[in-house]
Amino acid sequence: MVSNSKPLIDEKGDASPSRGDAPGEGRTLLALEGMTCASCAMRIEKGLKKVPGVKEASVNLVSEQATVLYDPAQTSVEQMVQKVDAVGYKATPLIVPVSKPVPKETEKESHVVLDLEGMTCAS
Numbered sequence: 464m465v466s467n468s469k470p471l472i473d474e475k476g477d478a479s480p481s482r483g484d485a486p487g488e489g490r491t492l493l494a495l496e497g498m499t500c501a502s503c504a505m506r507i508e509k510g511l512k513k514v515p516g517v518k519e520a521s522v523n524l525v526s527e528q529a530t531v532l533y534d535p536a537q538t539s540v541e542q543m544v545q546k547v548d549a550v551g552y553k554a555t556p557l558i559v560p561v562s563k564p565v566p567k568e569t570e571k572e573s574h575v576v577l578d579l580e581g582m583t584c585a586s
């Protein structure tokens with residue numbers, strides 16, 4: 464029953480970075496590039512709000528960041544990034560979902576990539 468044909472993205476958001484939110488809600492922060500004025504910010508904000516599953520989006524022109532509240536069962540950060548791209552800007556997720564695709568090739572390399580989970584702050 465899922466309209467999304469890509470099965471790989473993320474598990475249902477149970478590991479949402481923000482505790483205390485209602486179940487089925489995810490929050491993400493996107494770093495934005497290419498905005499020059501308030502109407503750029505508006506355009507991105509409108510675009511994000513059109514993504515099915517996005518409940519709330521707010522774009523900060525000064526910090527060049529977008530805060531998005533969404534339903535992880537309906538959408539993913541990938542789709543938000545693609546939407547921002549579609550309206551002509553660049554977005555980079557600052558809070559990456561737990562299951563980021565790690566290329567298998569790294570296993571053959573001599574160094575090890577540690578996938579750290581559960582971190583909430585810098586200390």
Ligand SMILES: [Cu+2]
Nearest residue numbers: 499500502503
């Ligand atoms: Cu503009």
